[in-house]
Amino acid sequence: MSEQAPVGYELVRSRRRSLEVRVFPDGRVQVRAPLRMAARHIEAFVDERQDWIARQRRIMAHRPRQRWSHGETCLHLGEPRRLEVTPVARPGGRVSLEGDRLRVAVPGPEDESQVRDAVHEWWRGQARVFFRDSIDRQFPWFADRGHALPTLRVKKMRTRWGSLSPRGYINLNLLLMAFPPAVIDYVVMHELCHLEHMNHGPDFHALMDRRMPDWRRHKARLEG
Ligand SMILES: [Zn+2]
Incomplete structure (x- = not known):
């Protein structure tokens, strides 16, 4: 009780x-x-x-909260990047990666939400390429099983890393861009395995074990 x-x-x-x-x-x-x-x-x-x-x-x-201010560290594809925040006159923001420094120019450098939003927008441009690549590498086995290629949708989600809809969409969380490519591959594989099993039963996990033997390590990273 x-x-x-x-x-x-x-x-x-x-x-x-x-x-x-x-x-x-x-x-x-x-x-x-x-x-x-x-x-x-x-x-x-x-x-x-x-x-x-x-x-x-x-x-x-x-869980420690990510701070989005000058000098803080943020993770990009699993690598720590030092935030260098500078003011810029025009609205929106400009983000560039130089070595291990992520330079962010926003109108209000003291406003953490502006910095965060600028980085997330920057991620959005890259996420489609990374996620698409992961799907393309892992999908052929599922294609051979007769499944149609799901349509990729990149979303900012608060409670889940990905989902597969029966209507043919694979939804992946934009915030996965903070994690190493191997972890992104794990989430993509998890969703693709739902093409075979729409639940998290023993058959689903047996398929995950076959397709990605070390998936538990990546899952732990995602949850840690
Ligand atoms: Zn699932």
């Missing part, structure tokens, strides 16, 4: 079939539910997951 006090949560109803609970980096808990599901089902679902929710919130609380 859990000793944790139940946490409050935000309920979002939408046209979906299943229940899902999300824990955001700021500790907020959101439950997404089908439009007409009875409240007692939703409460029972959340009750069963109290331990998991508490664990996620502890993880979030201890």
Whole structure:
């Protein structure tokens, strides 16, 4: 039995079939539910997951927050880069990589959100190329099995690294650009394996073991 006090949560109803609970980096808990599901089902679902929710919130609380100011370090493709932030007159931002220094020019250098947004926009241009390359290298085995190439969508997502929709899209999180290419390959392989198995059952994991024997190491890096 859990000793944790139940946490409050935000309920979002939408046209979906299943229940899902999300824990955001700021500790907020959101439950997404089908439009007409009875409240007692939703409460029972959340009750069963109290331990998991508490664990996620502890993880979030201890995770050091990325600072986006001059002199701080940010990760780019798994490599630490020193941020050099300078002011620029025009709106938007300009980002360039020089050795291990990431130079960011924004109108408000003291505003961390401007620096972060400029880096993320810079990533967006590269993410499609990196993610596309990873898919192209790993997809041929799935093509041989008769699967159609999923369409790549790059999104900034707060609670997941990737997803594969039954409608033929592979969604990958822009923020994967902070991780080494091998970790990006792991997420892509995970999503591609969902072409064969739409769940995380034993067959799915057996396929991951065959396609990428060291996937657990990359998963640990992603979660660490
Ligand atoms: Zn999955």
